[in-house]
Amino acid sequence: MLEPVPNRRLLIVDPCDDCHRLLPGLRSVGWDVHSCTLATALEYPCDVGLLRLQASHLQHPDAVKDLISRSGTEWIAVLSPQELRTQNVGDFVCEWFFDFHTLPFDVSRVQVTLGRAFGMARLRGKGTVHVDEPEHELLGESRPIRELRKLLSKLAPTESPVLIRGESGTGKELVARTLHRQSQRNEKPFVAINCGAIPEHLIQSELFGHEKGAFTGAHQRKVGRIEAANGGTLFLDEIGDLPLELQANLLRFLQEKHIERVGGSQPIAVDVRVLAATHVDLESAITTGRFREDLYYRLNVLQVVTAPLRDRHGDLSMLASHFSRFYSLETGRRPRTFSEDALMAMGKHDWPGNVRELANRVRRGLVLAEGRQIEAQDLGLQGQISEAAPMGTLEDYKHRAERQALCDVLNRHSDNLSIAAKVLGVSRPTFYRLLHKHQIR
Template sequence: MERHQALTASESTPAPYRAFSFVPEGARPEPRFEPVIDQWSLTPVSRAAEIDALLADGVFPVGVMWVRHDTLEECQRFLMATEGVEWIALVEGDVWQAGEALRRTLATAFFDFHTLPADGPRLALSLGHAAGMARLRSSLRAGPASGGPEAAILGDSPPIRALRRDLYKVAGHDATVLIRGESGSGKELAAREIHNASPRAEGSFVAVNCGAIPDNLVQSELFGHERGAFTGAHQRRRGHLELADGGTIFLDEVAELSLEHQVNLLRVLEERTLVRVGGTERIPVDMRVVAATHVDLERAVAEGRFREDLFYRLNVLPIEVPPLRARAGDIEQLARHFLERFHHEQGTAARAFSAQALGALKRHDWPGNIRELLNRIQRAAVMSDHRLLTPADLGLEARRLPWRDLETLEQARTRAERDAVQAALVRCGNNVSEASRQLGVARVTLYRLLERLNLQQ
C-alpha cells in the first residue's frame, strides 16, 4: 500500500504532461502504477510499436520502467527498440547490492533511477528533466532536416524519421556514403541533405549521373582534360571530381560505370589525386564521396559487373532510402506540397485535391516513387482548369461507387500489418531480428507474417 500512496497525486492535481510506463511481462501484476504522478499521467505500453502513435498524440518522449534482475533481458530489448525515449528506472532494494549487469544497465541506458517506494515529487522532477533532454537529443539527431517548412525531405512517417536520423549521423563524418533505393525515391535529395548538414556545406555539391554520360566521355567528364588532349579539346577543362574539391561529389547510378572506369575511380578514392586526360600532373583533390544506385551491388559483384574492391570502398556508410509505398502516411503531405509549389510558381488554377483524388493517391502503388508523384501532380496542375483536382486529372482510376472504397476489417488489418512490417524492415535494413524487436513480436512470428503477407525477404 505504501507504493500505491507514493505514486499517487492528489485528486485535484491536473495532469498536463503524459509519459509512458513499461512493466515487463515477467514482473506483472506488480507494481501498481497510478495514473498521475504530480502533474504527470502515465500511459502503459507493452510493445515498442505503440510508442510512435502515442508520441504523435502528445505524449512526451519519456517514461518510467520497472526493472528487476530477473526481467533485465526483457527491459534491455525494450530499451533497444525505443532509443528515442528517455527512460527512468524504478528498482526495488539497494542498488549497490544488485548484480553488475543491472547496475551497468542503470548507469548506461537510463536517464535516472529511483528506488521503490518512489517519491512522487522527485519522480515528477526527473520526468521533466528527462523530457527536456529527450527533446534536445531528438533535435540533434534530426539535424537541420527536421521536417519543418525549410526541410528538403518532407514527411513524418517512421521510415522518413529514421532516414533523417541516419543522414544526420553520417553527415558529421567524412567517410564515403553509399545510398541505395529505387529509382525516383529521392537519393539525390538525401545526398544533398548529407552535404548541407556536413562540415563541407560551404563547399560545392557536384551531382553526376554516371548512367547519362556516354562511355567515351566518362574519363573527360570525371577527370577533366588538358588542351589538345583530343579533337575538340580547345582549352583545359576541370572535371567533376576536381570541381568538387573542398565539397561533396554525388555519383548517382555508380553501377553504370564500366569496369575500366571503375578502376580509375577506385584509384582516385585511394590516392586522393587525379590526372586529367592528356596530362601528367597529379592533382590532389579533397572531396566527400556520396554514391547511389538502385542496383543490387552484391549481385553485380558476384556476376562480375562491379568490382568488389570498389564496392567495399564505397559501402563504408550505407543508407537506405525507403520507397514511397513504404511511407504511405506521407503521400498526402507531399502531394499538397507539390501542388502548392506549382500553383505559386506557374499560376495554375488547381489549388487542392478532391476527396476522391486523395483516396486515389493513397491507393496507388507508386512504382515510380516521388518522381512519379511529382510528374502526375505537375501534369494535372497544368492541364486542369478547376480548383480541385480529380482522379481523372491525375491519371488514376476513380472508383465510381463510394461503398467500394470501404475496406473490410480484415483488409484494413492486413494493410496495417503490411505497412508496419515494411516500414520496420526499411528502418532495420532488412534485419529480421531487429525488425521483430521493434515490432514487439517474436522472430518466428515475423517470418510467418512475411509469408502470409507475401513480402519477399
C-alpha cells in the first residue's frame, strides 16, 4: 500500500477575496493552506508562498525583499491589471519572484505554477546551510575543515599562545575568533590588530598606548590595544610584518606580563591570551634576520594551519551558496543558485585568493547576473585556460583523472554522497574507498 503524499504547505500573504476563493480547489489537490499578513509571515514556515502584491508593497519593498530572502523558498506574486502597469513593477517581480499571476485567477494555471515553484524550492533547499549558531561559522564538511574544527575545540580551553598559519584569505581571523569564543575568556574583549596595516611610526602607540604629552600630537592619554584586551584575547594578524624594535617590546611583554605606555614609567599588568597569524614563512624570516627567533618560539607554542580552498574538496558549492544568501540583501537582489557551467568553472579555478576570493566573486556575480542563476561569466571565470598537467606515466594519468572525477562530483553533490557515487557509476562503499585513497574526505 502506498503511503499518502504529505501536504505541501502554501502560505498566502495579505490575501484578497480572489485568493480566498482559490482555497477549496488548492486543498483538494493536497495543499495545506494558511494565510497571514506581511508583518507576521516569517512566523509561518511554508514550502511555497503567494503574495498579493499591492501598491504599498511596491512603495516600501524592503519588507517584501526581507521576507523572500529569509524564508528560503519560492514566491509567486499576485497583481491586478492596474498594478501590473505600475512603473518598475516588472523589474521588481522578475527579480524577486518565481512567477506572477494577474487577477482574476486562471485556477488551472495557478496549480501548475505552484507545483513548479514547489519543485524549484526543493532544489534550492538542497545543500542549504543555515548558520544560526556562531560555532558553525567555519562552514564545510571536507576533511581539512572537520579536522580544523576538532583541533580548535582542543586548543580553545588552554591559555597557551597559538600561531595560525595559512595563505591569505583562508580565514585565519575567523579561526582566532573561534578560539576566543570557545575559551573561558569569551565574555572578555577580543582585540585584533593588523601589524601590516598600521604605519610603522604608530605601531608602538597602537599596541602599548601613550601618556599625554609623550610626543607631538599626544593631547591625551591613550590606552593601547594590548591593555584594551585585558582579561580577553589579543589577535596579532600578519605578525611577520611587525618591525624588529616592536618585536623586542612584544617579547618583553610576553615574558613579564606587563607593559609601559609610551612616555610613561609605571608598569601596567595585563592579562591576555595572545594569538598570532601569518601567511609568510617565519623560519625564512628568522634566517634573513627579519624576525626574532626568541619571539617565534614564544608565539609558536601551539600551531594551527588553515587549508587553502583548493584542498577543501566538496566545500566549494556549499560556501558559494552561503555567500549568495549572505550578500543578497546587501546587493538588493535575491539569493541565486549557480549554473552547471558556473560550478564547472569554479571547480577548475585554483582560487589563489581562497575563501575571500570566492566571497568577492559571488558578490560580483549577484550584481551582474541577469537570469535566475549565476553564470560563469558573472563570476569572472569564463574563458580561463587551465595549465596542462605535467607529463607522467599512464598510472599517473589514471590517478589524476580518478582524483579529478571525485573532486568534480563533490563540487556538485557534496550534500548527497549516494547520488555522487551513482553519477560516477560506483557503489557507495567503493566511493568511500576512493575518497579515502585520495585523502579527500
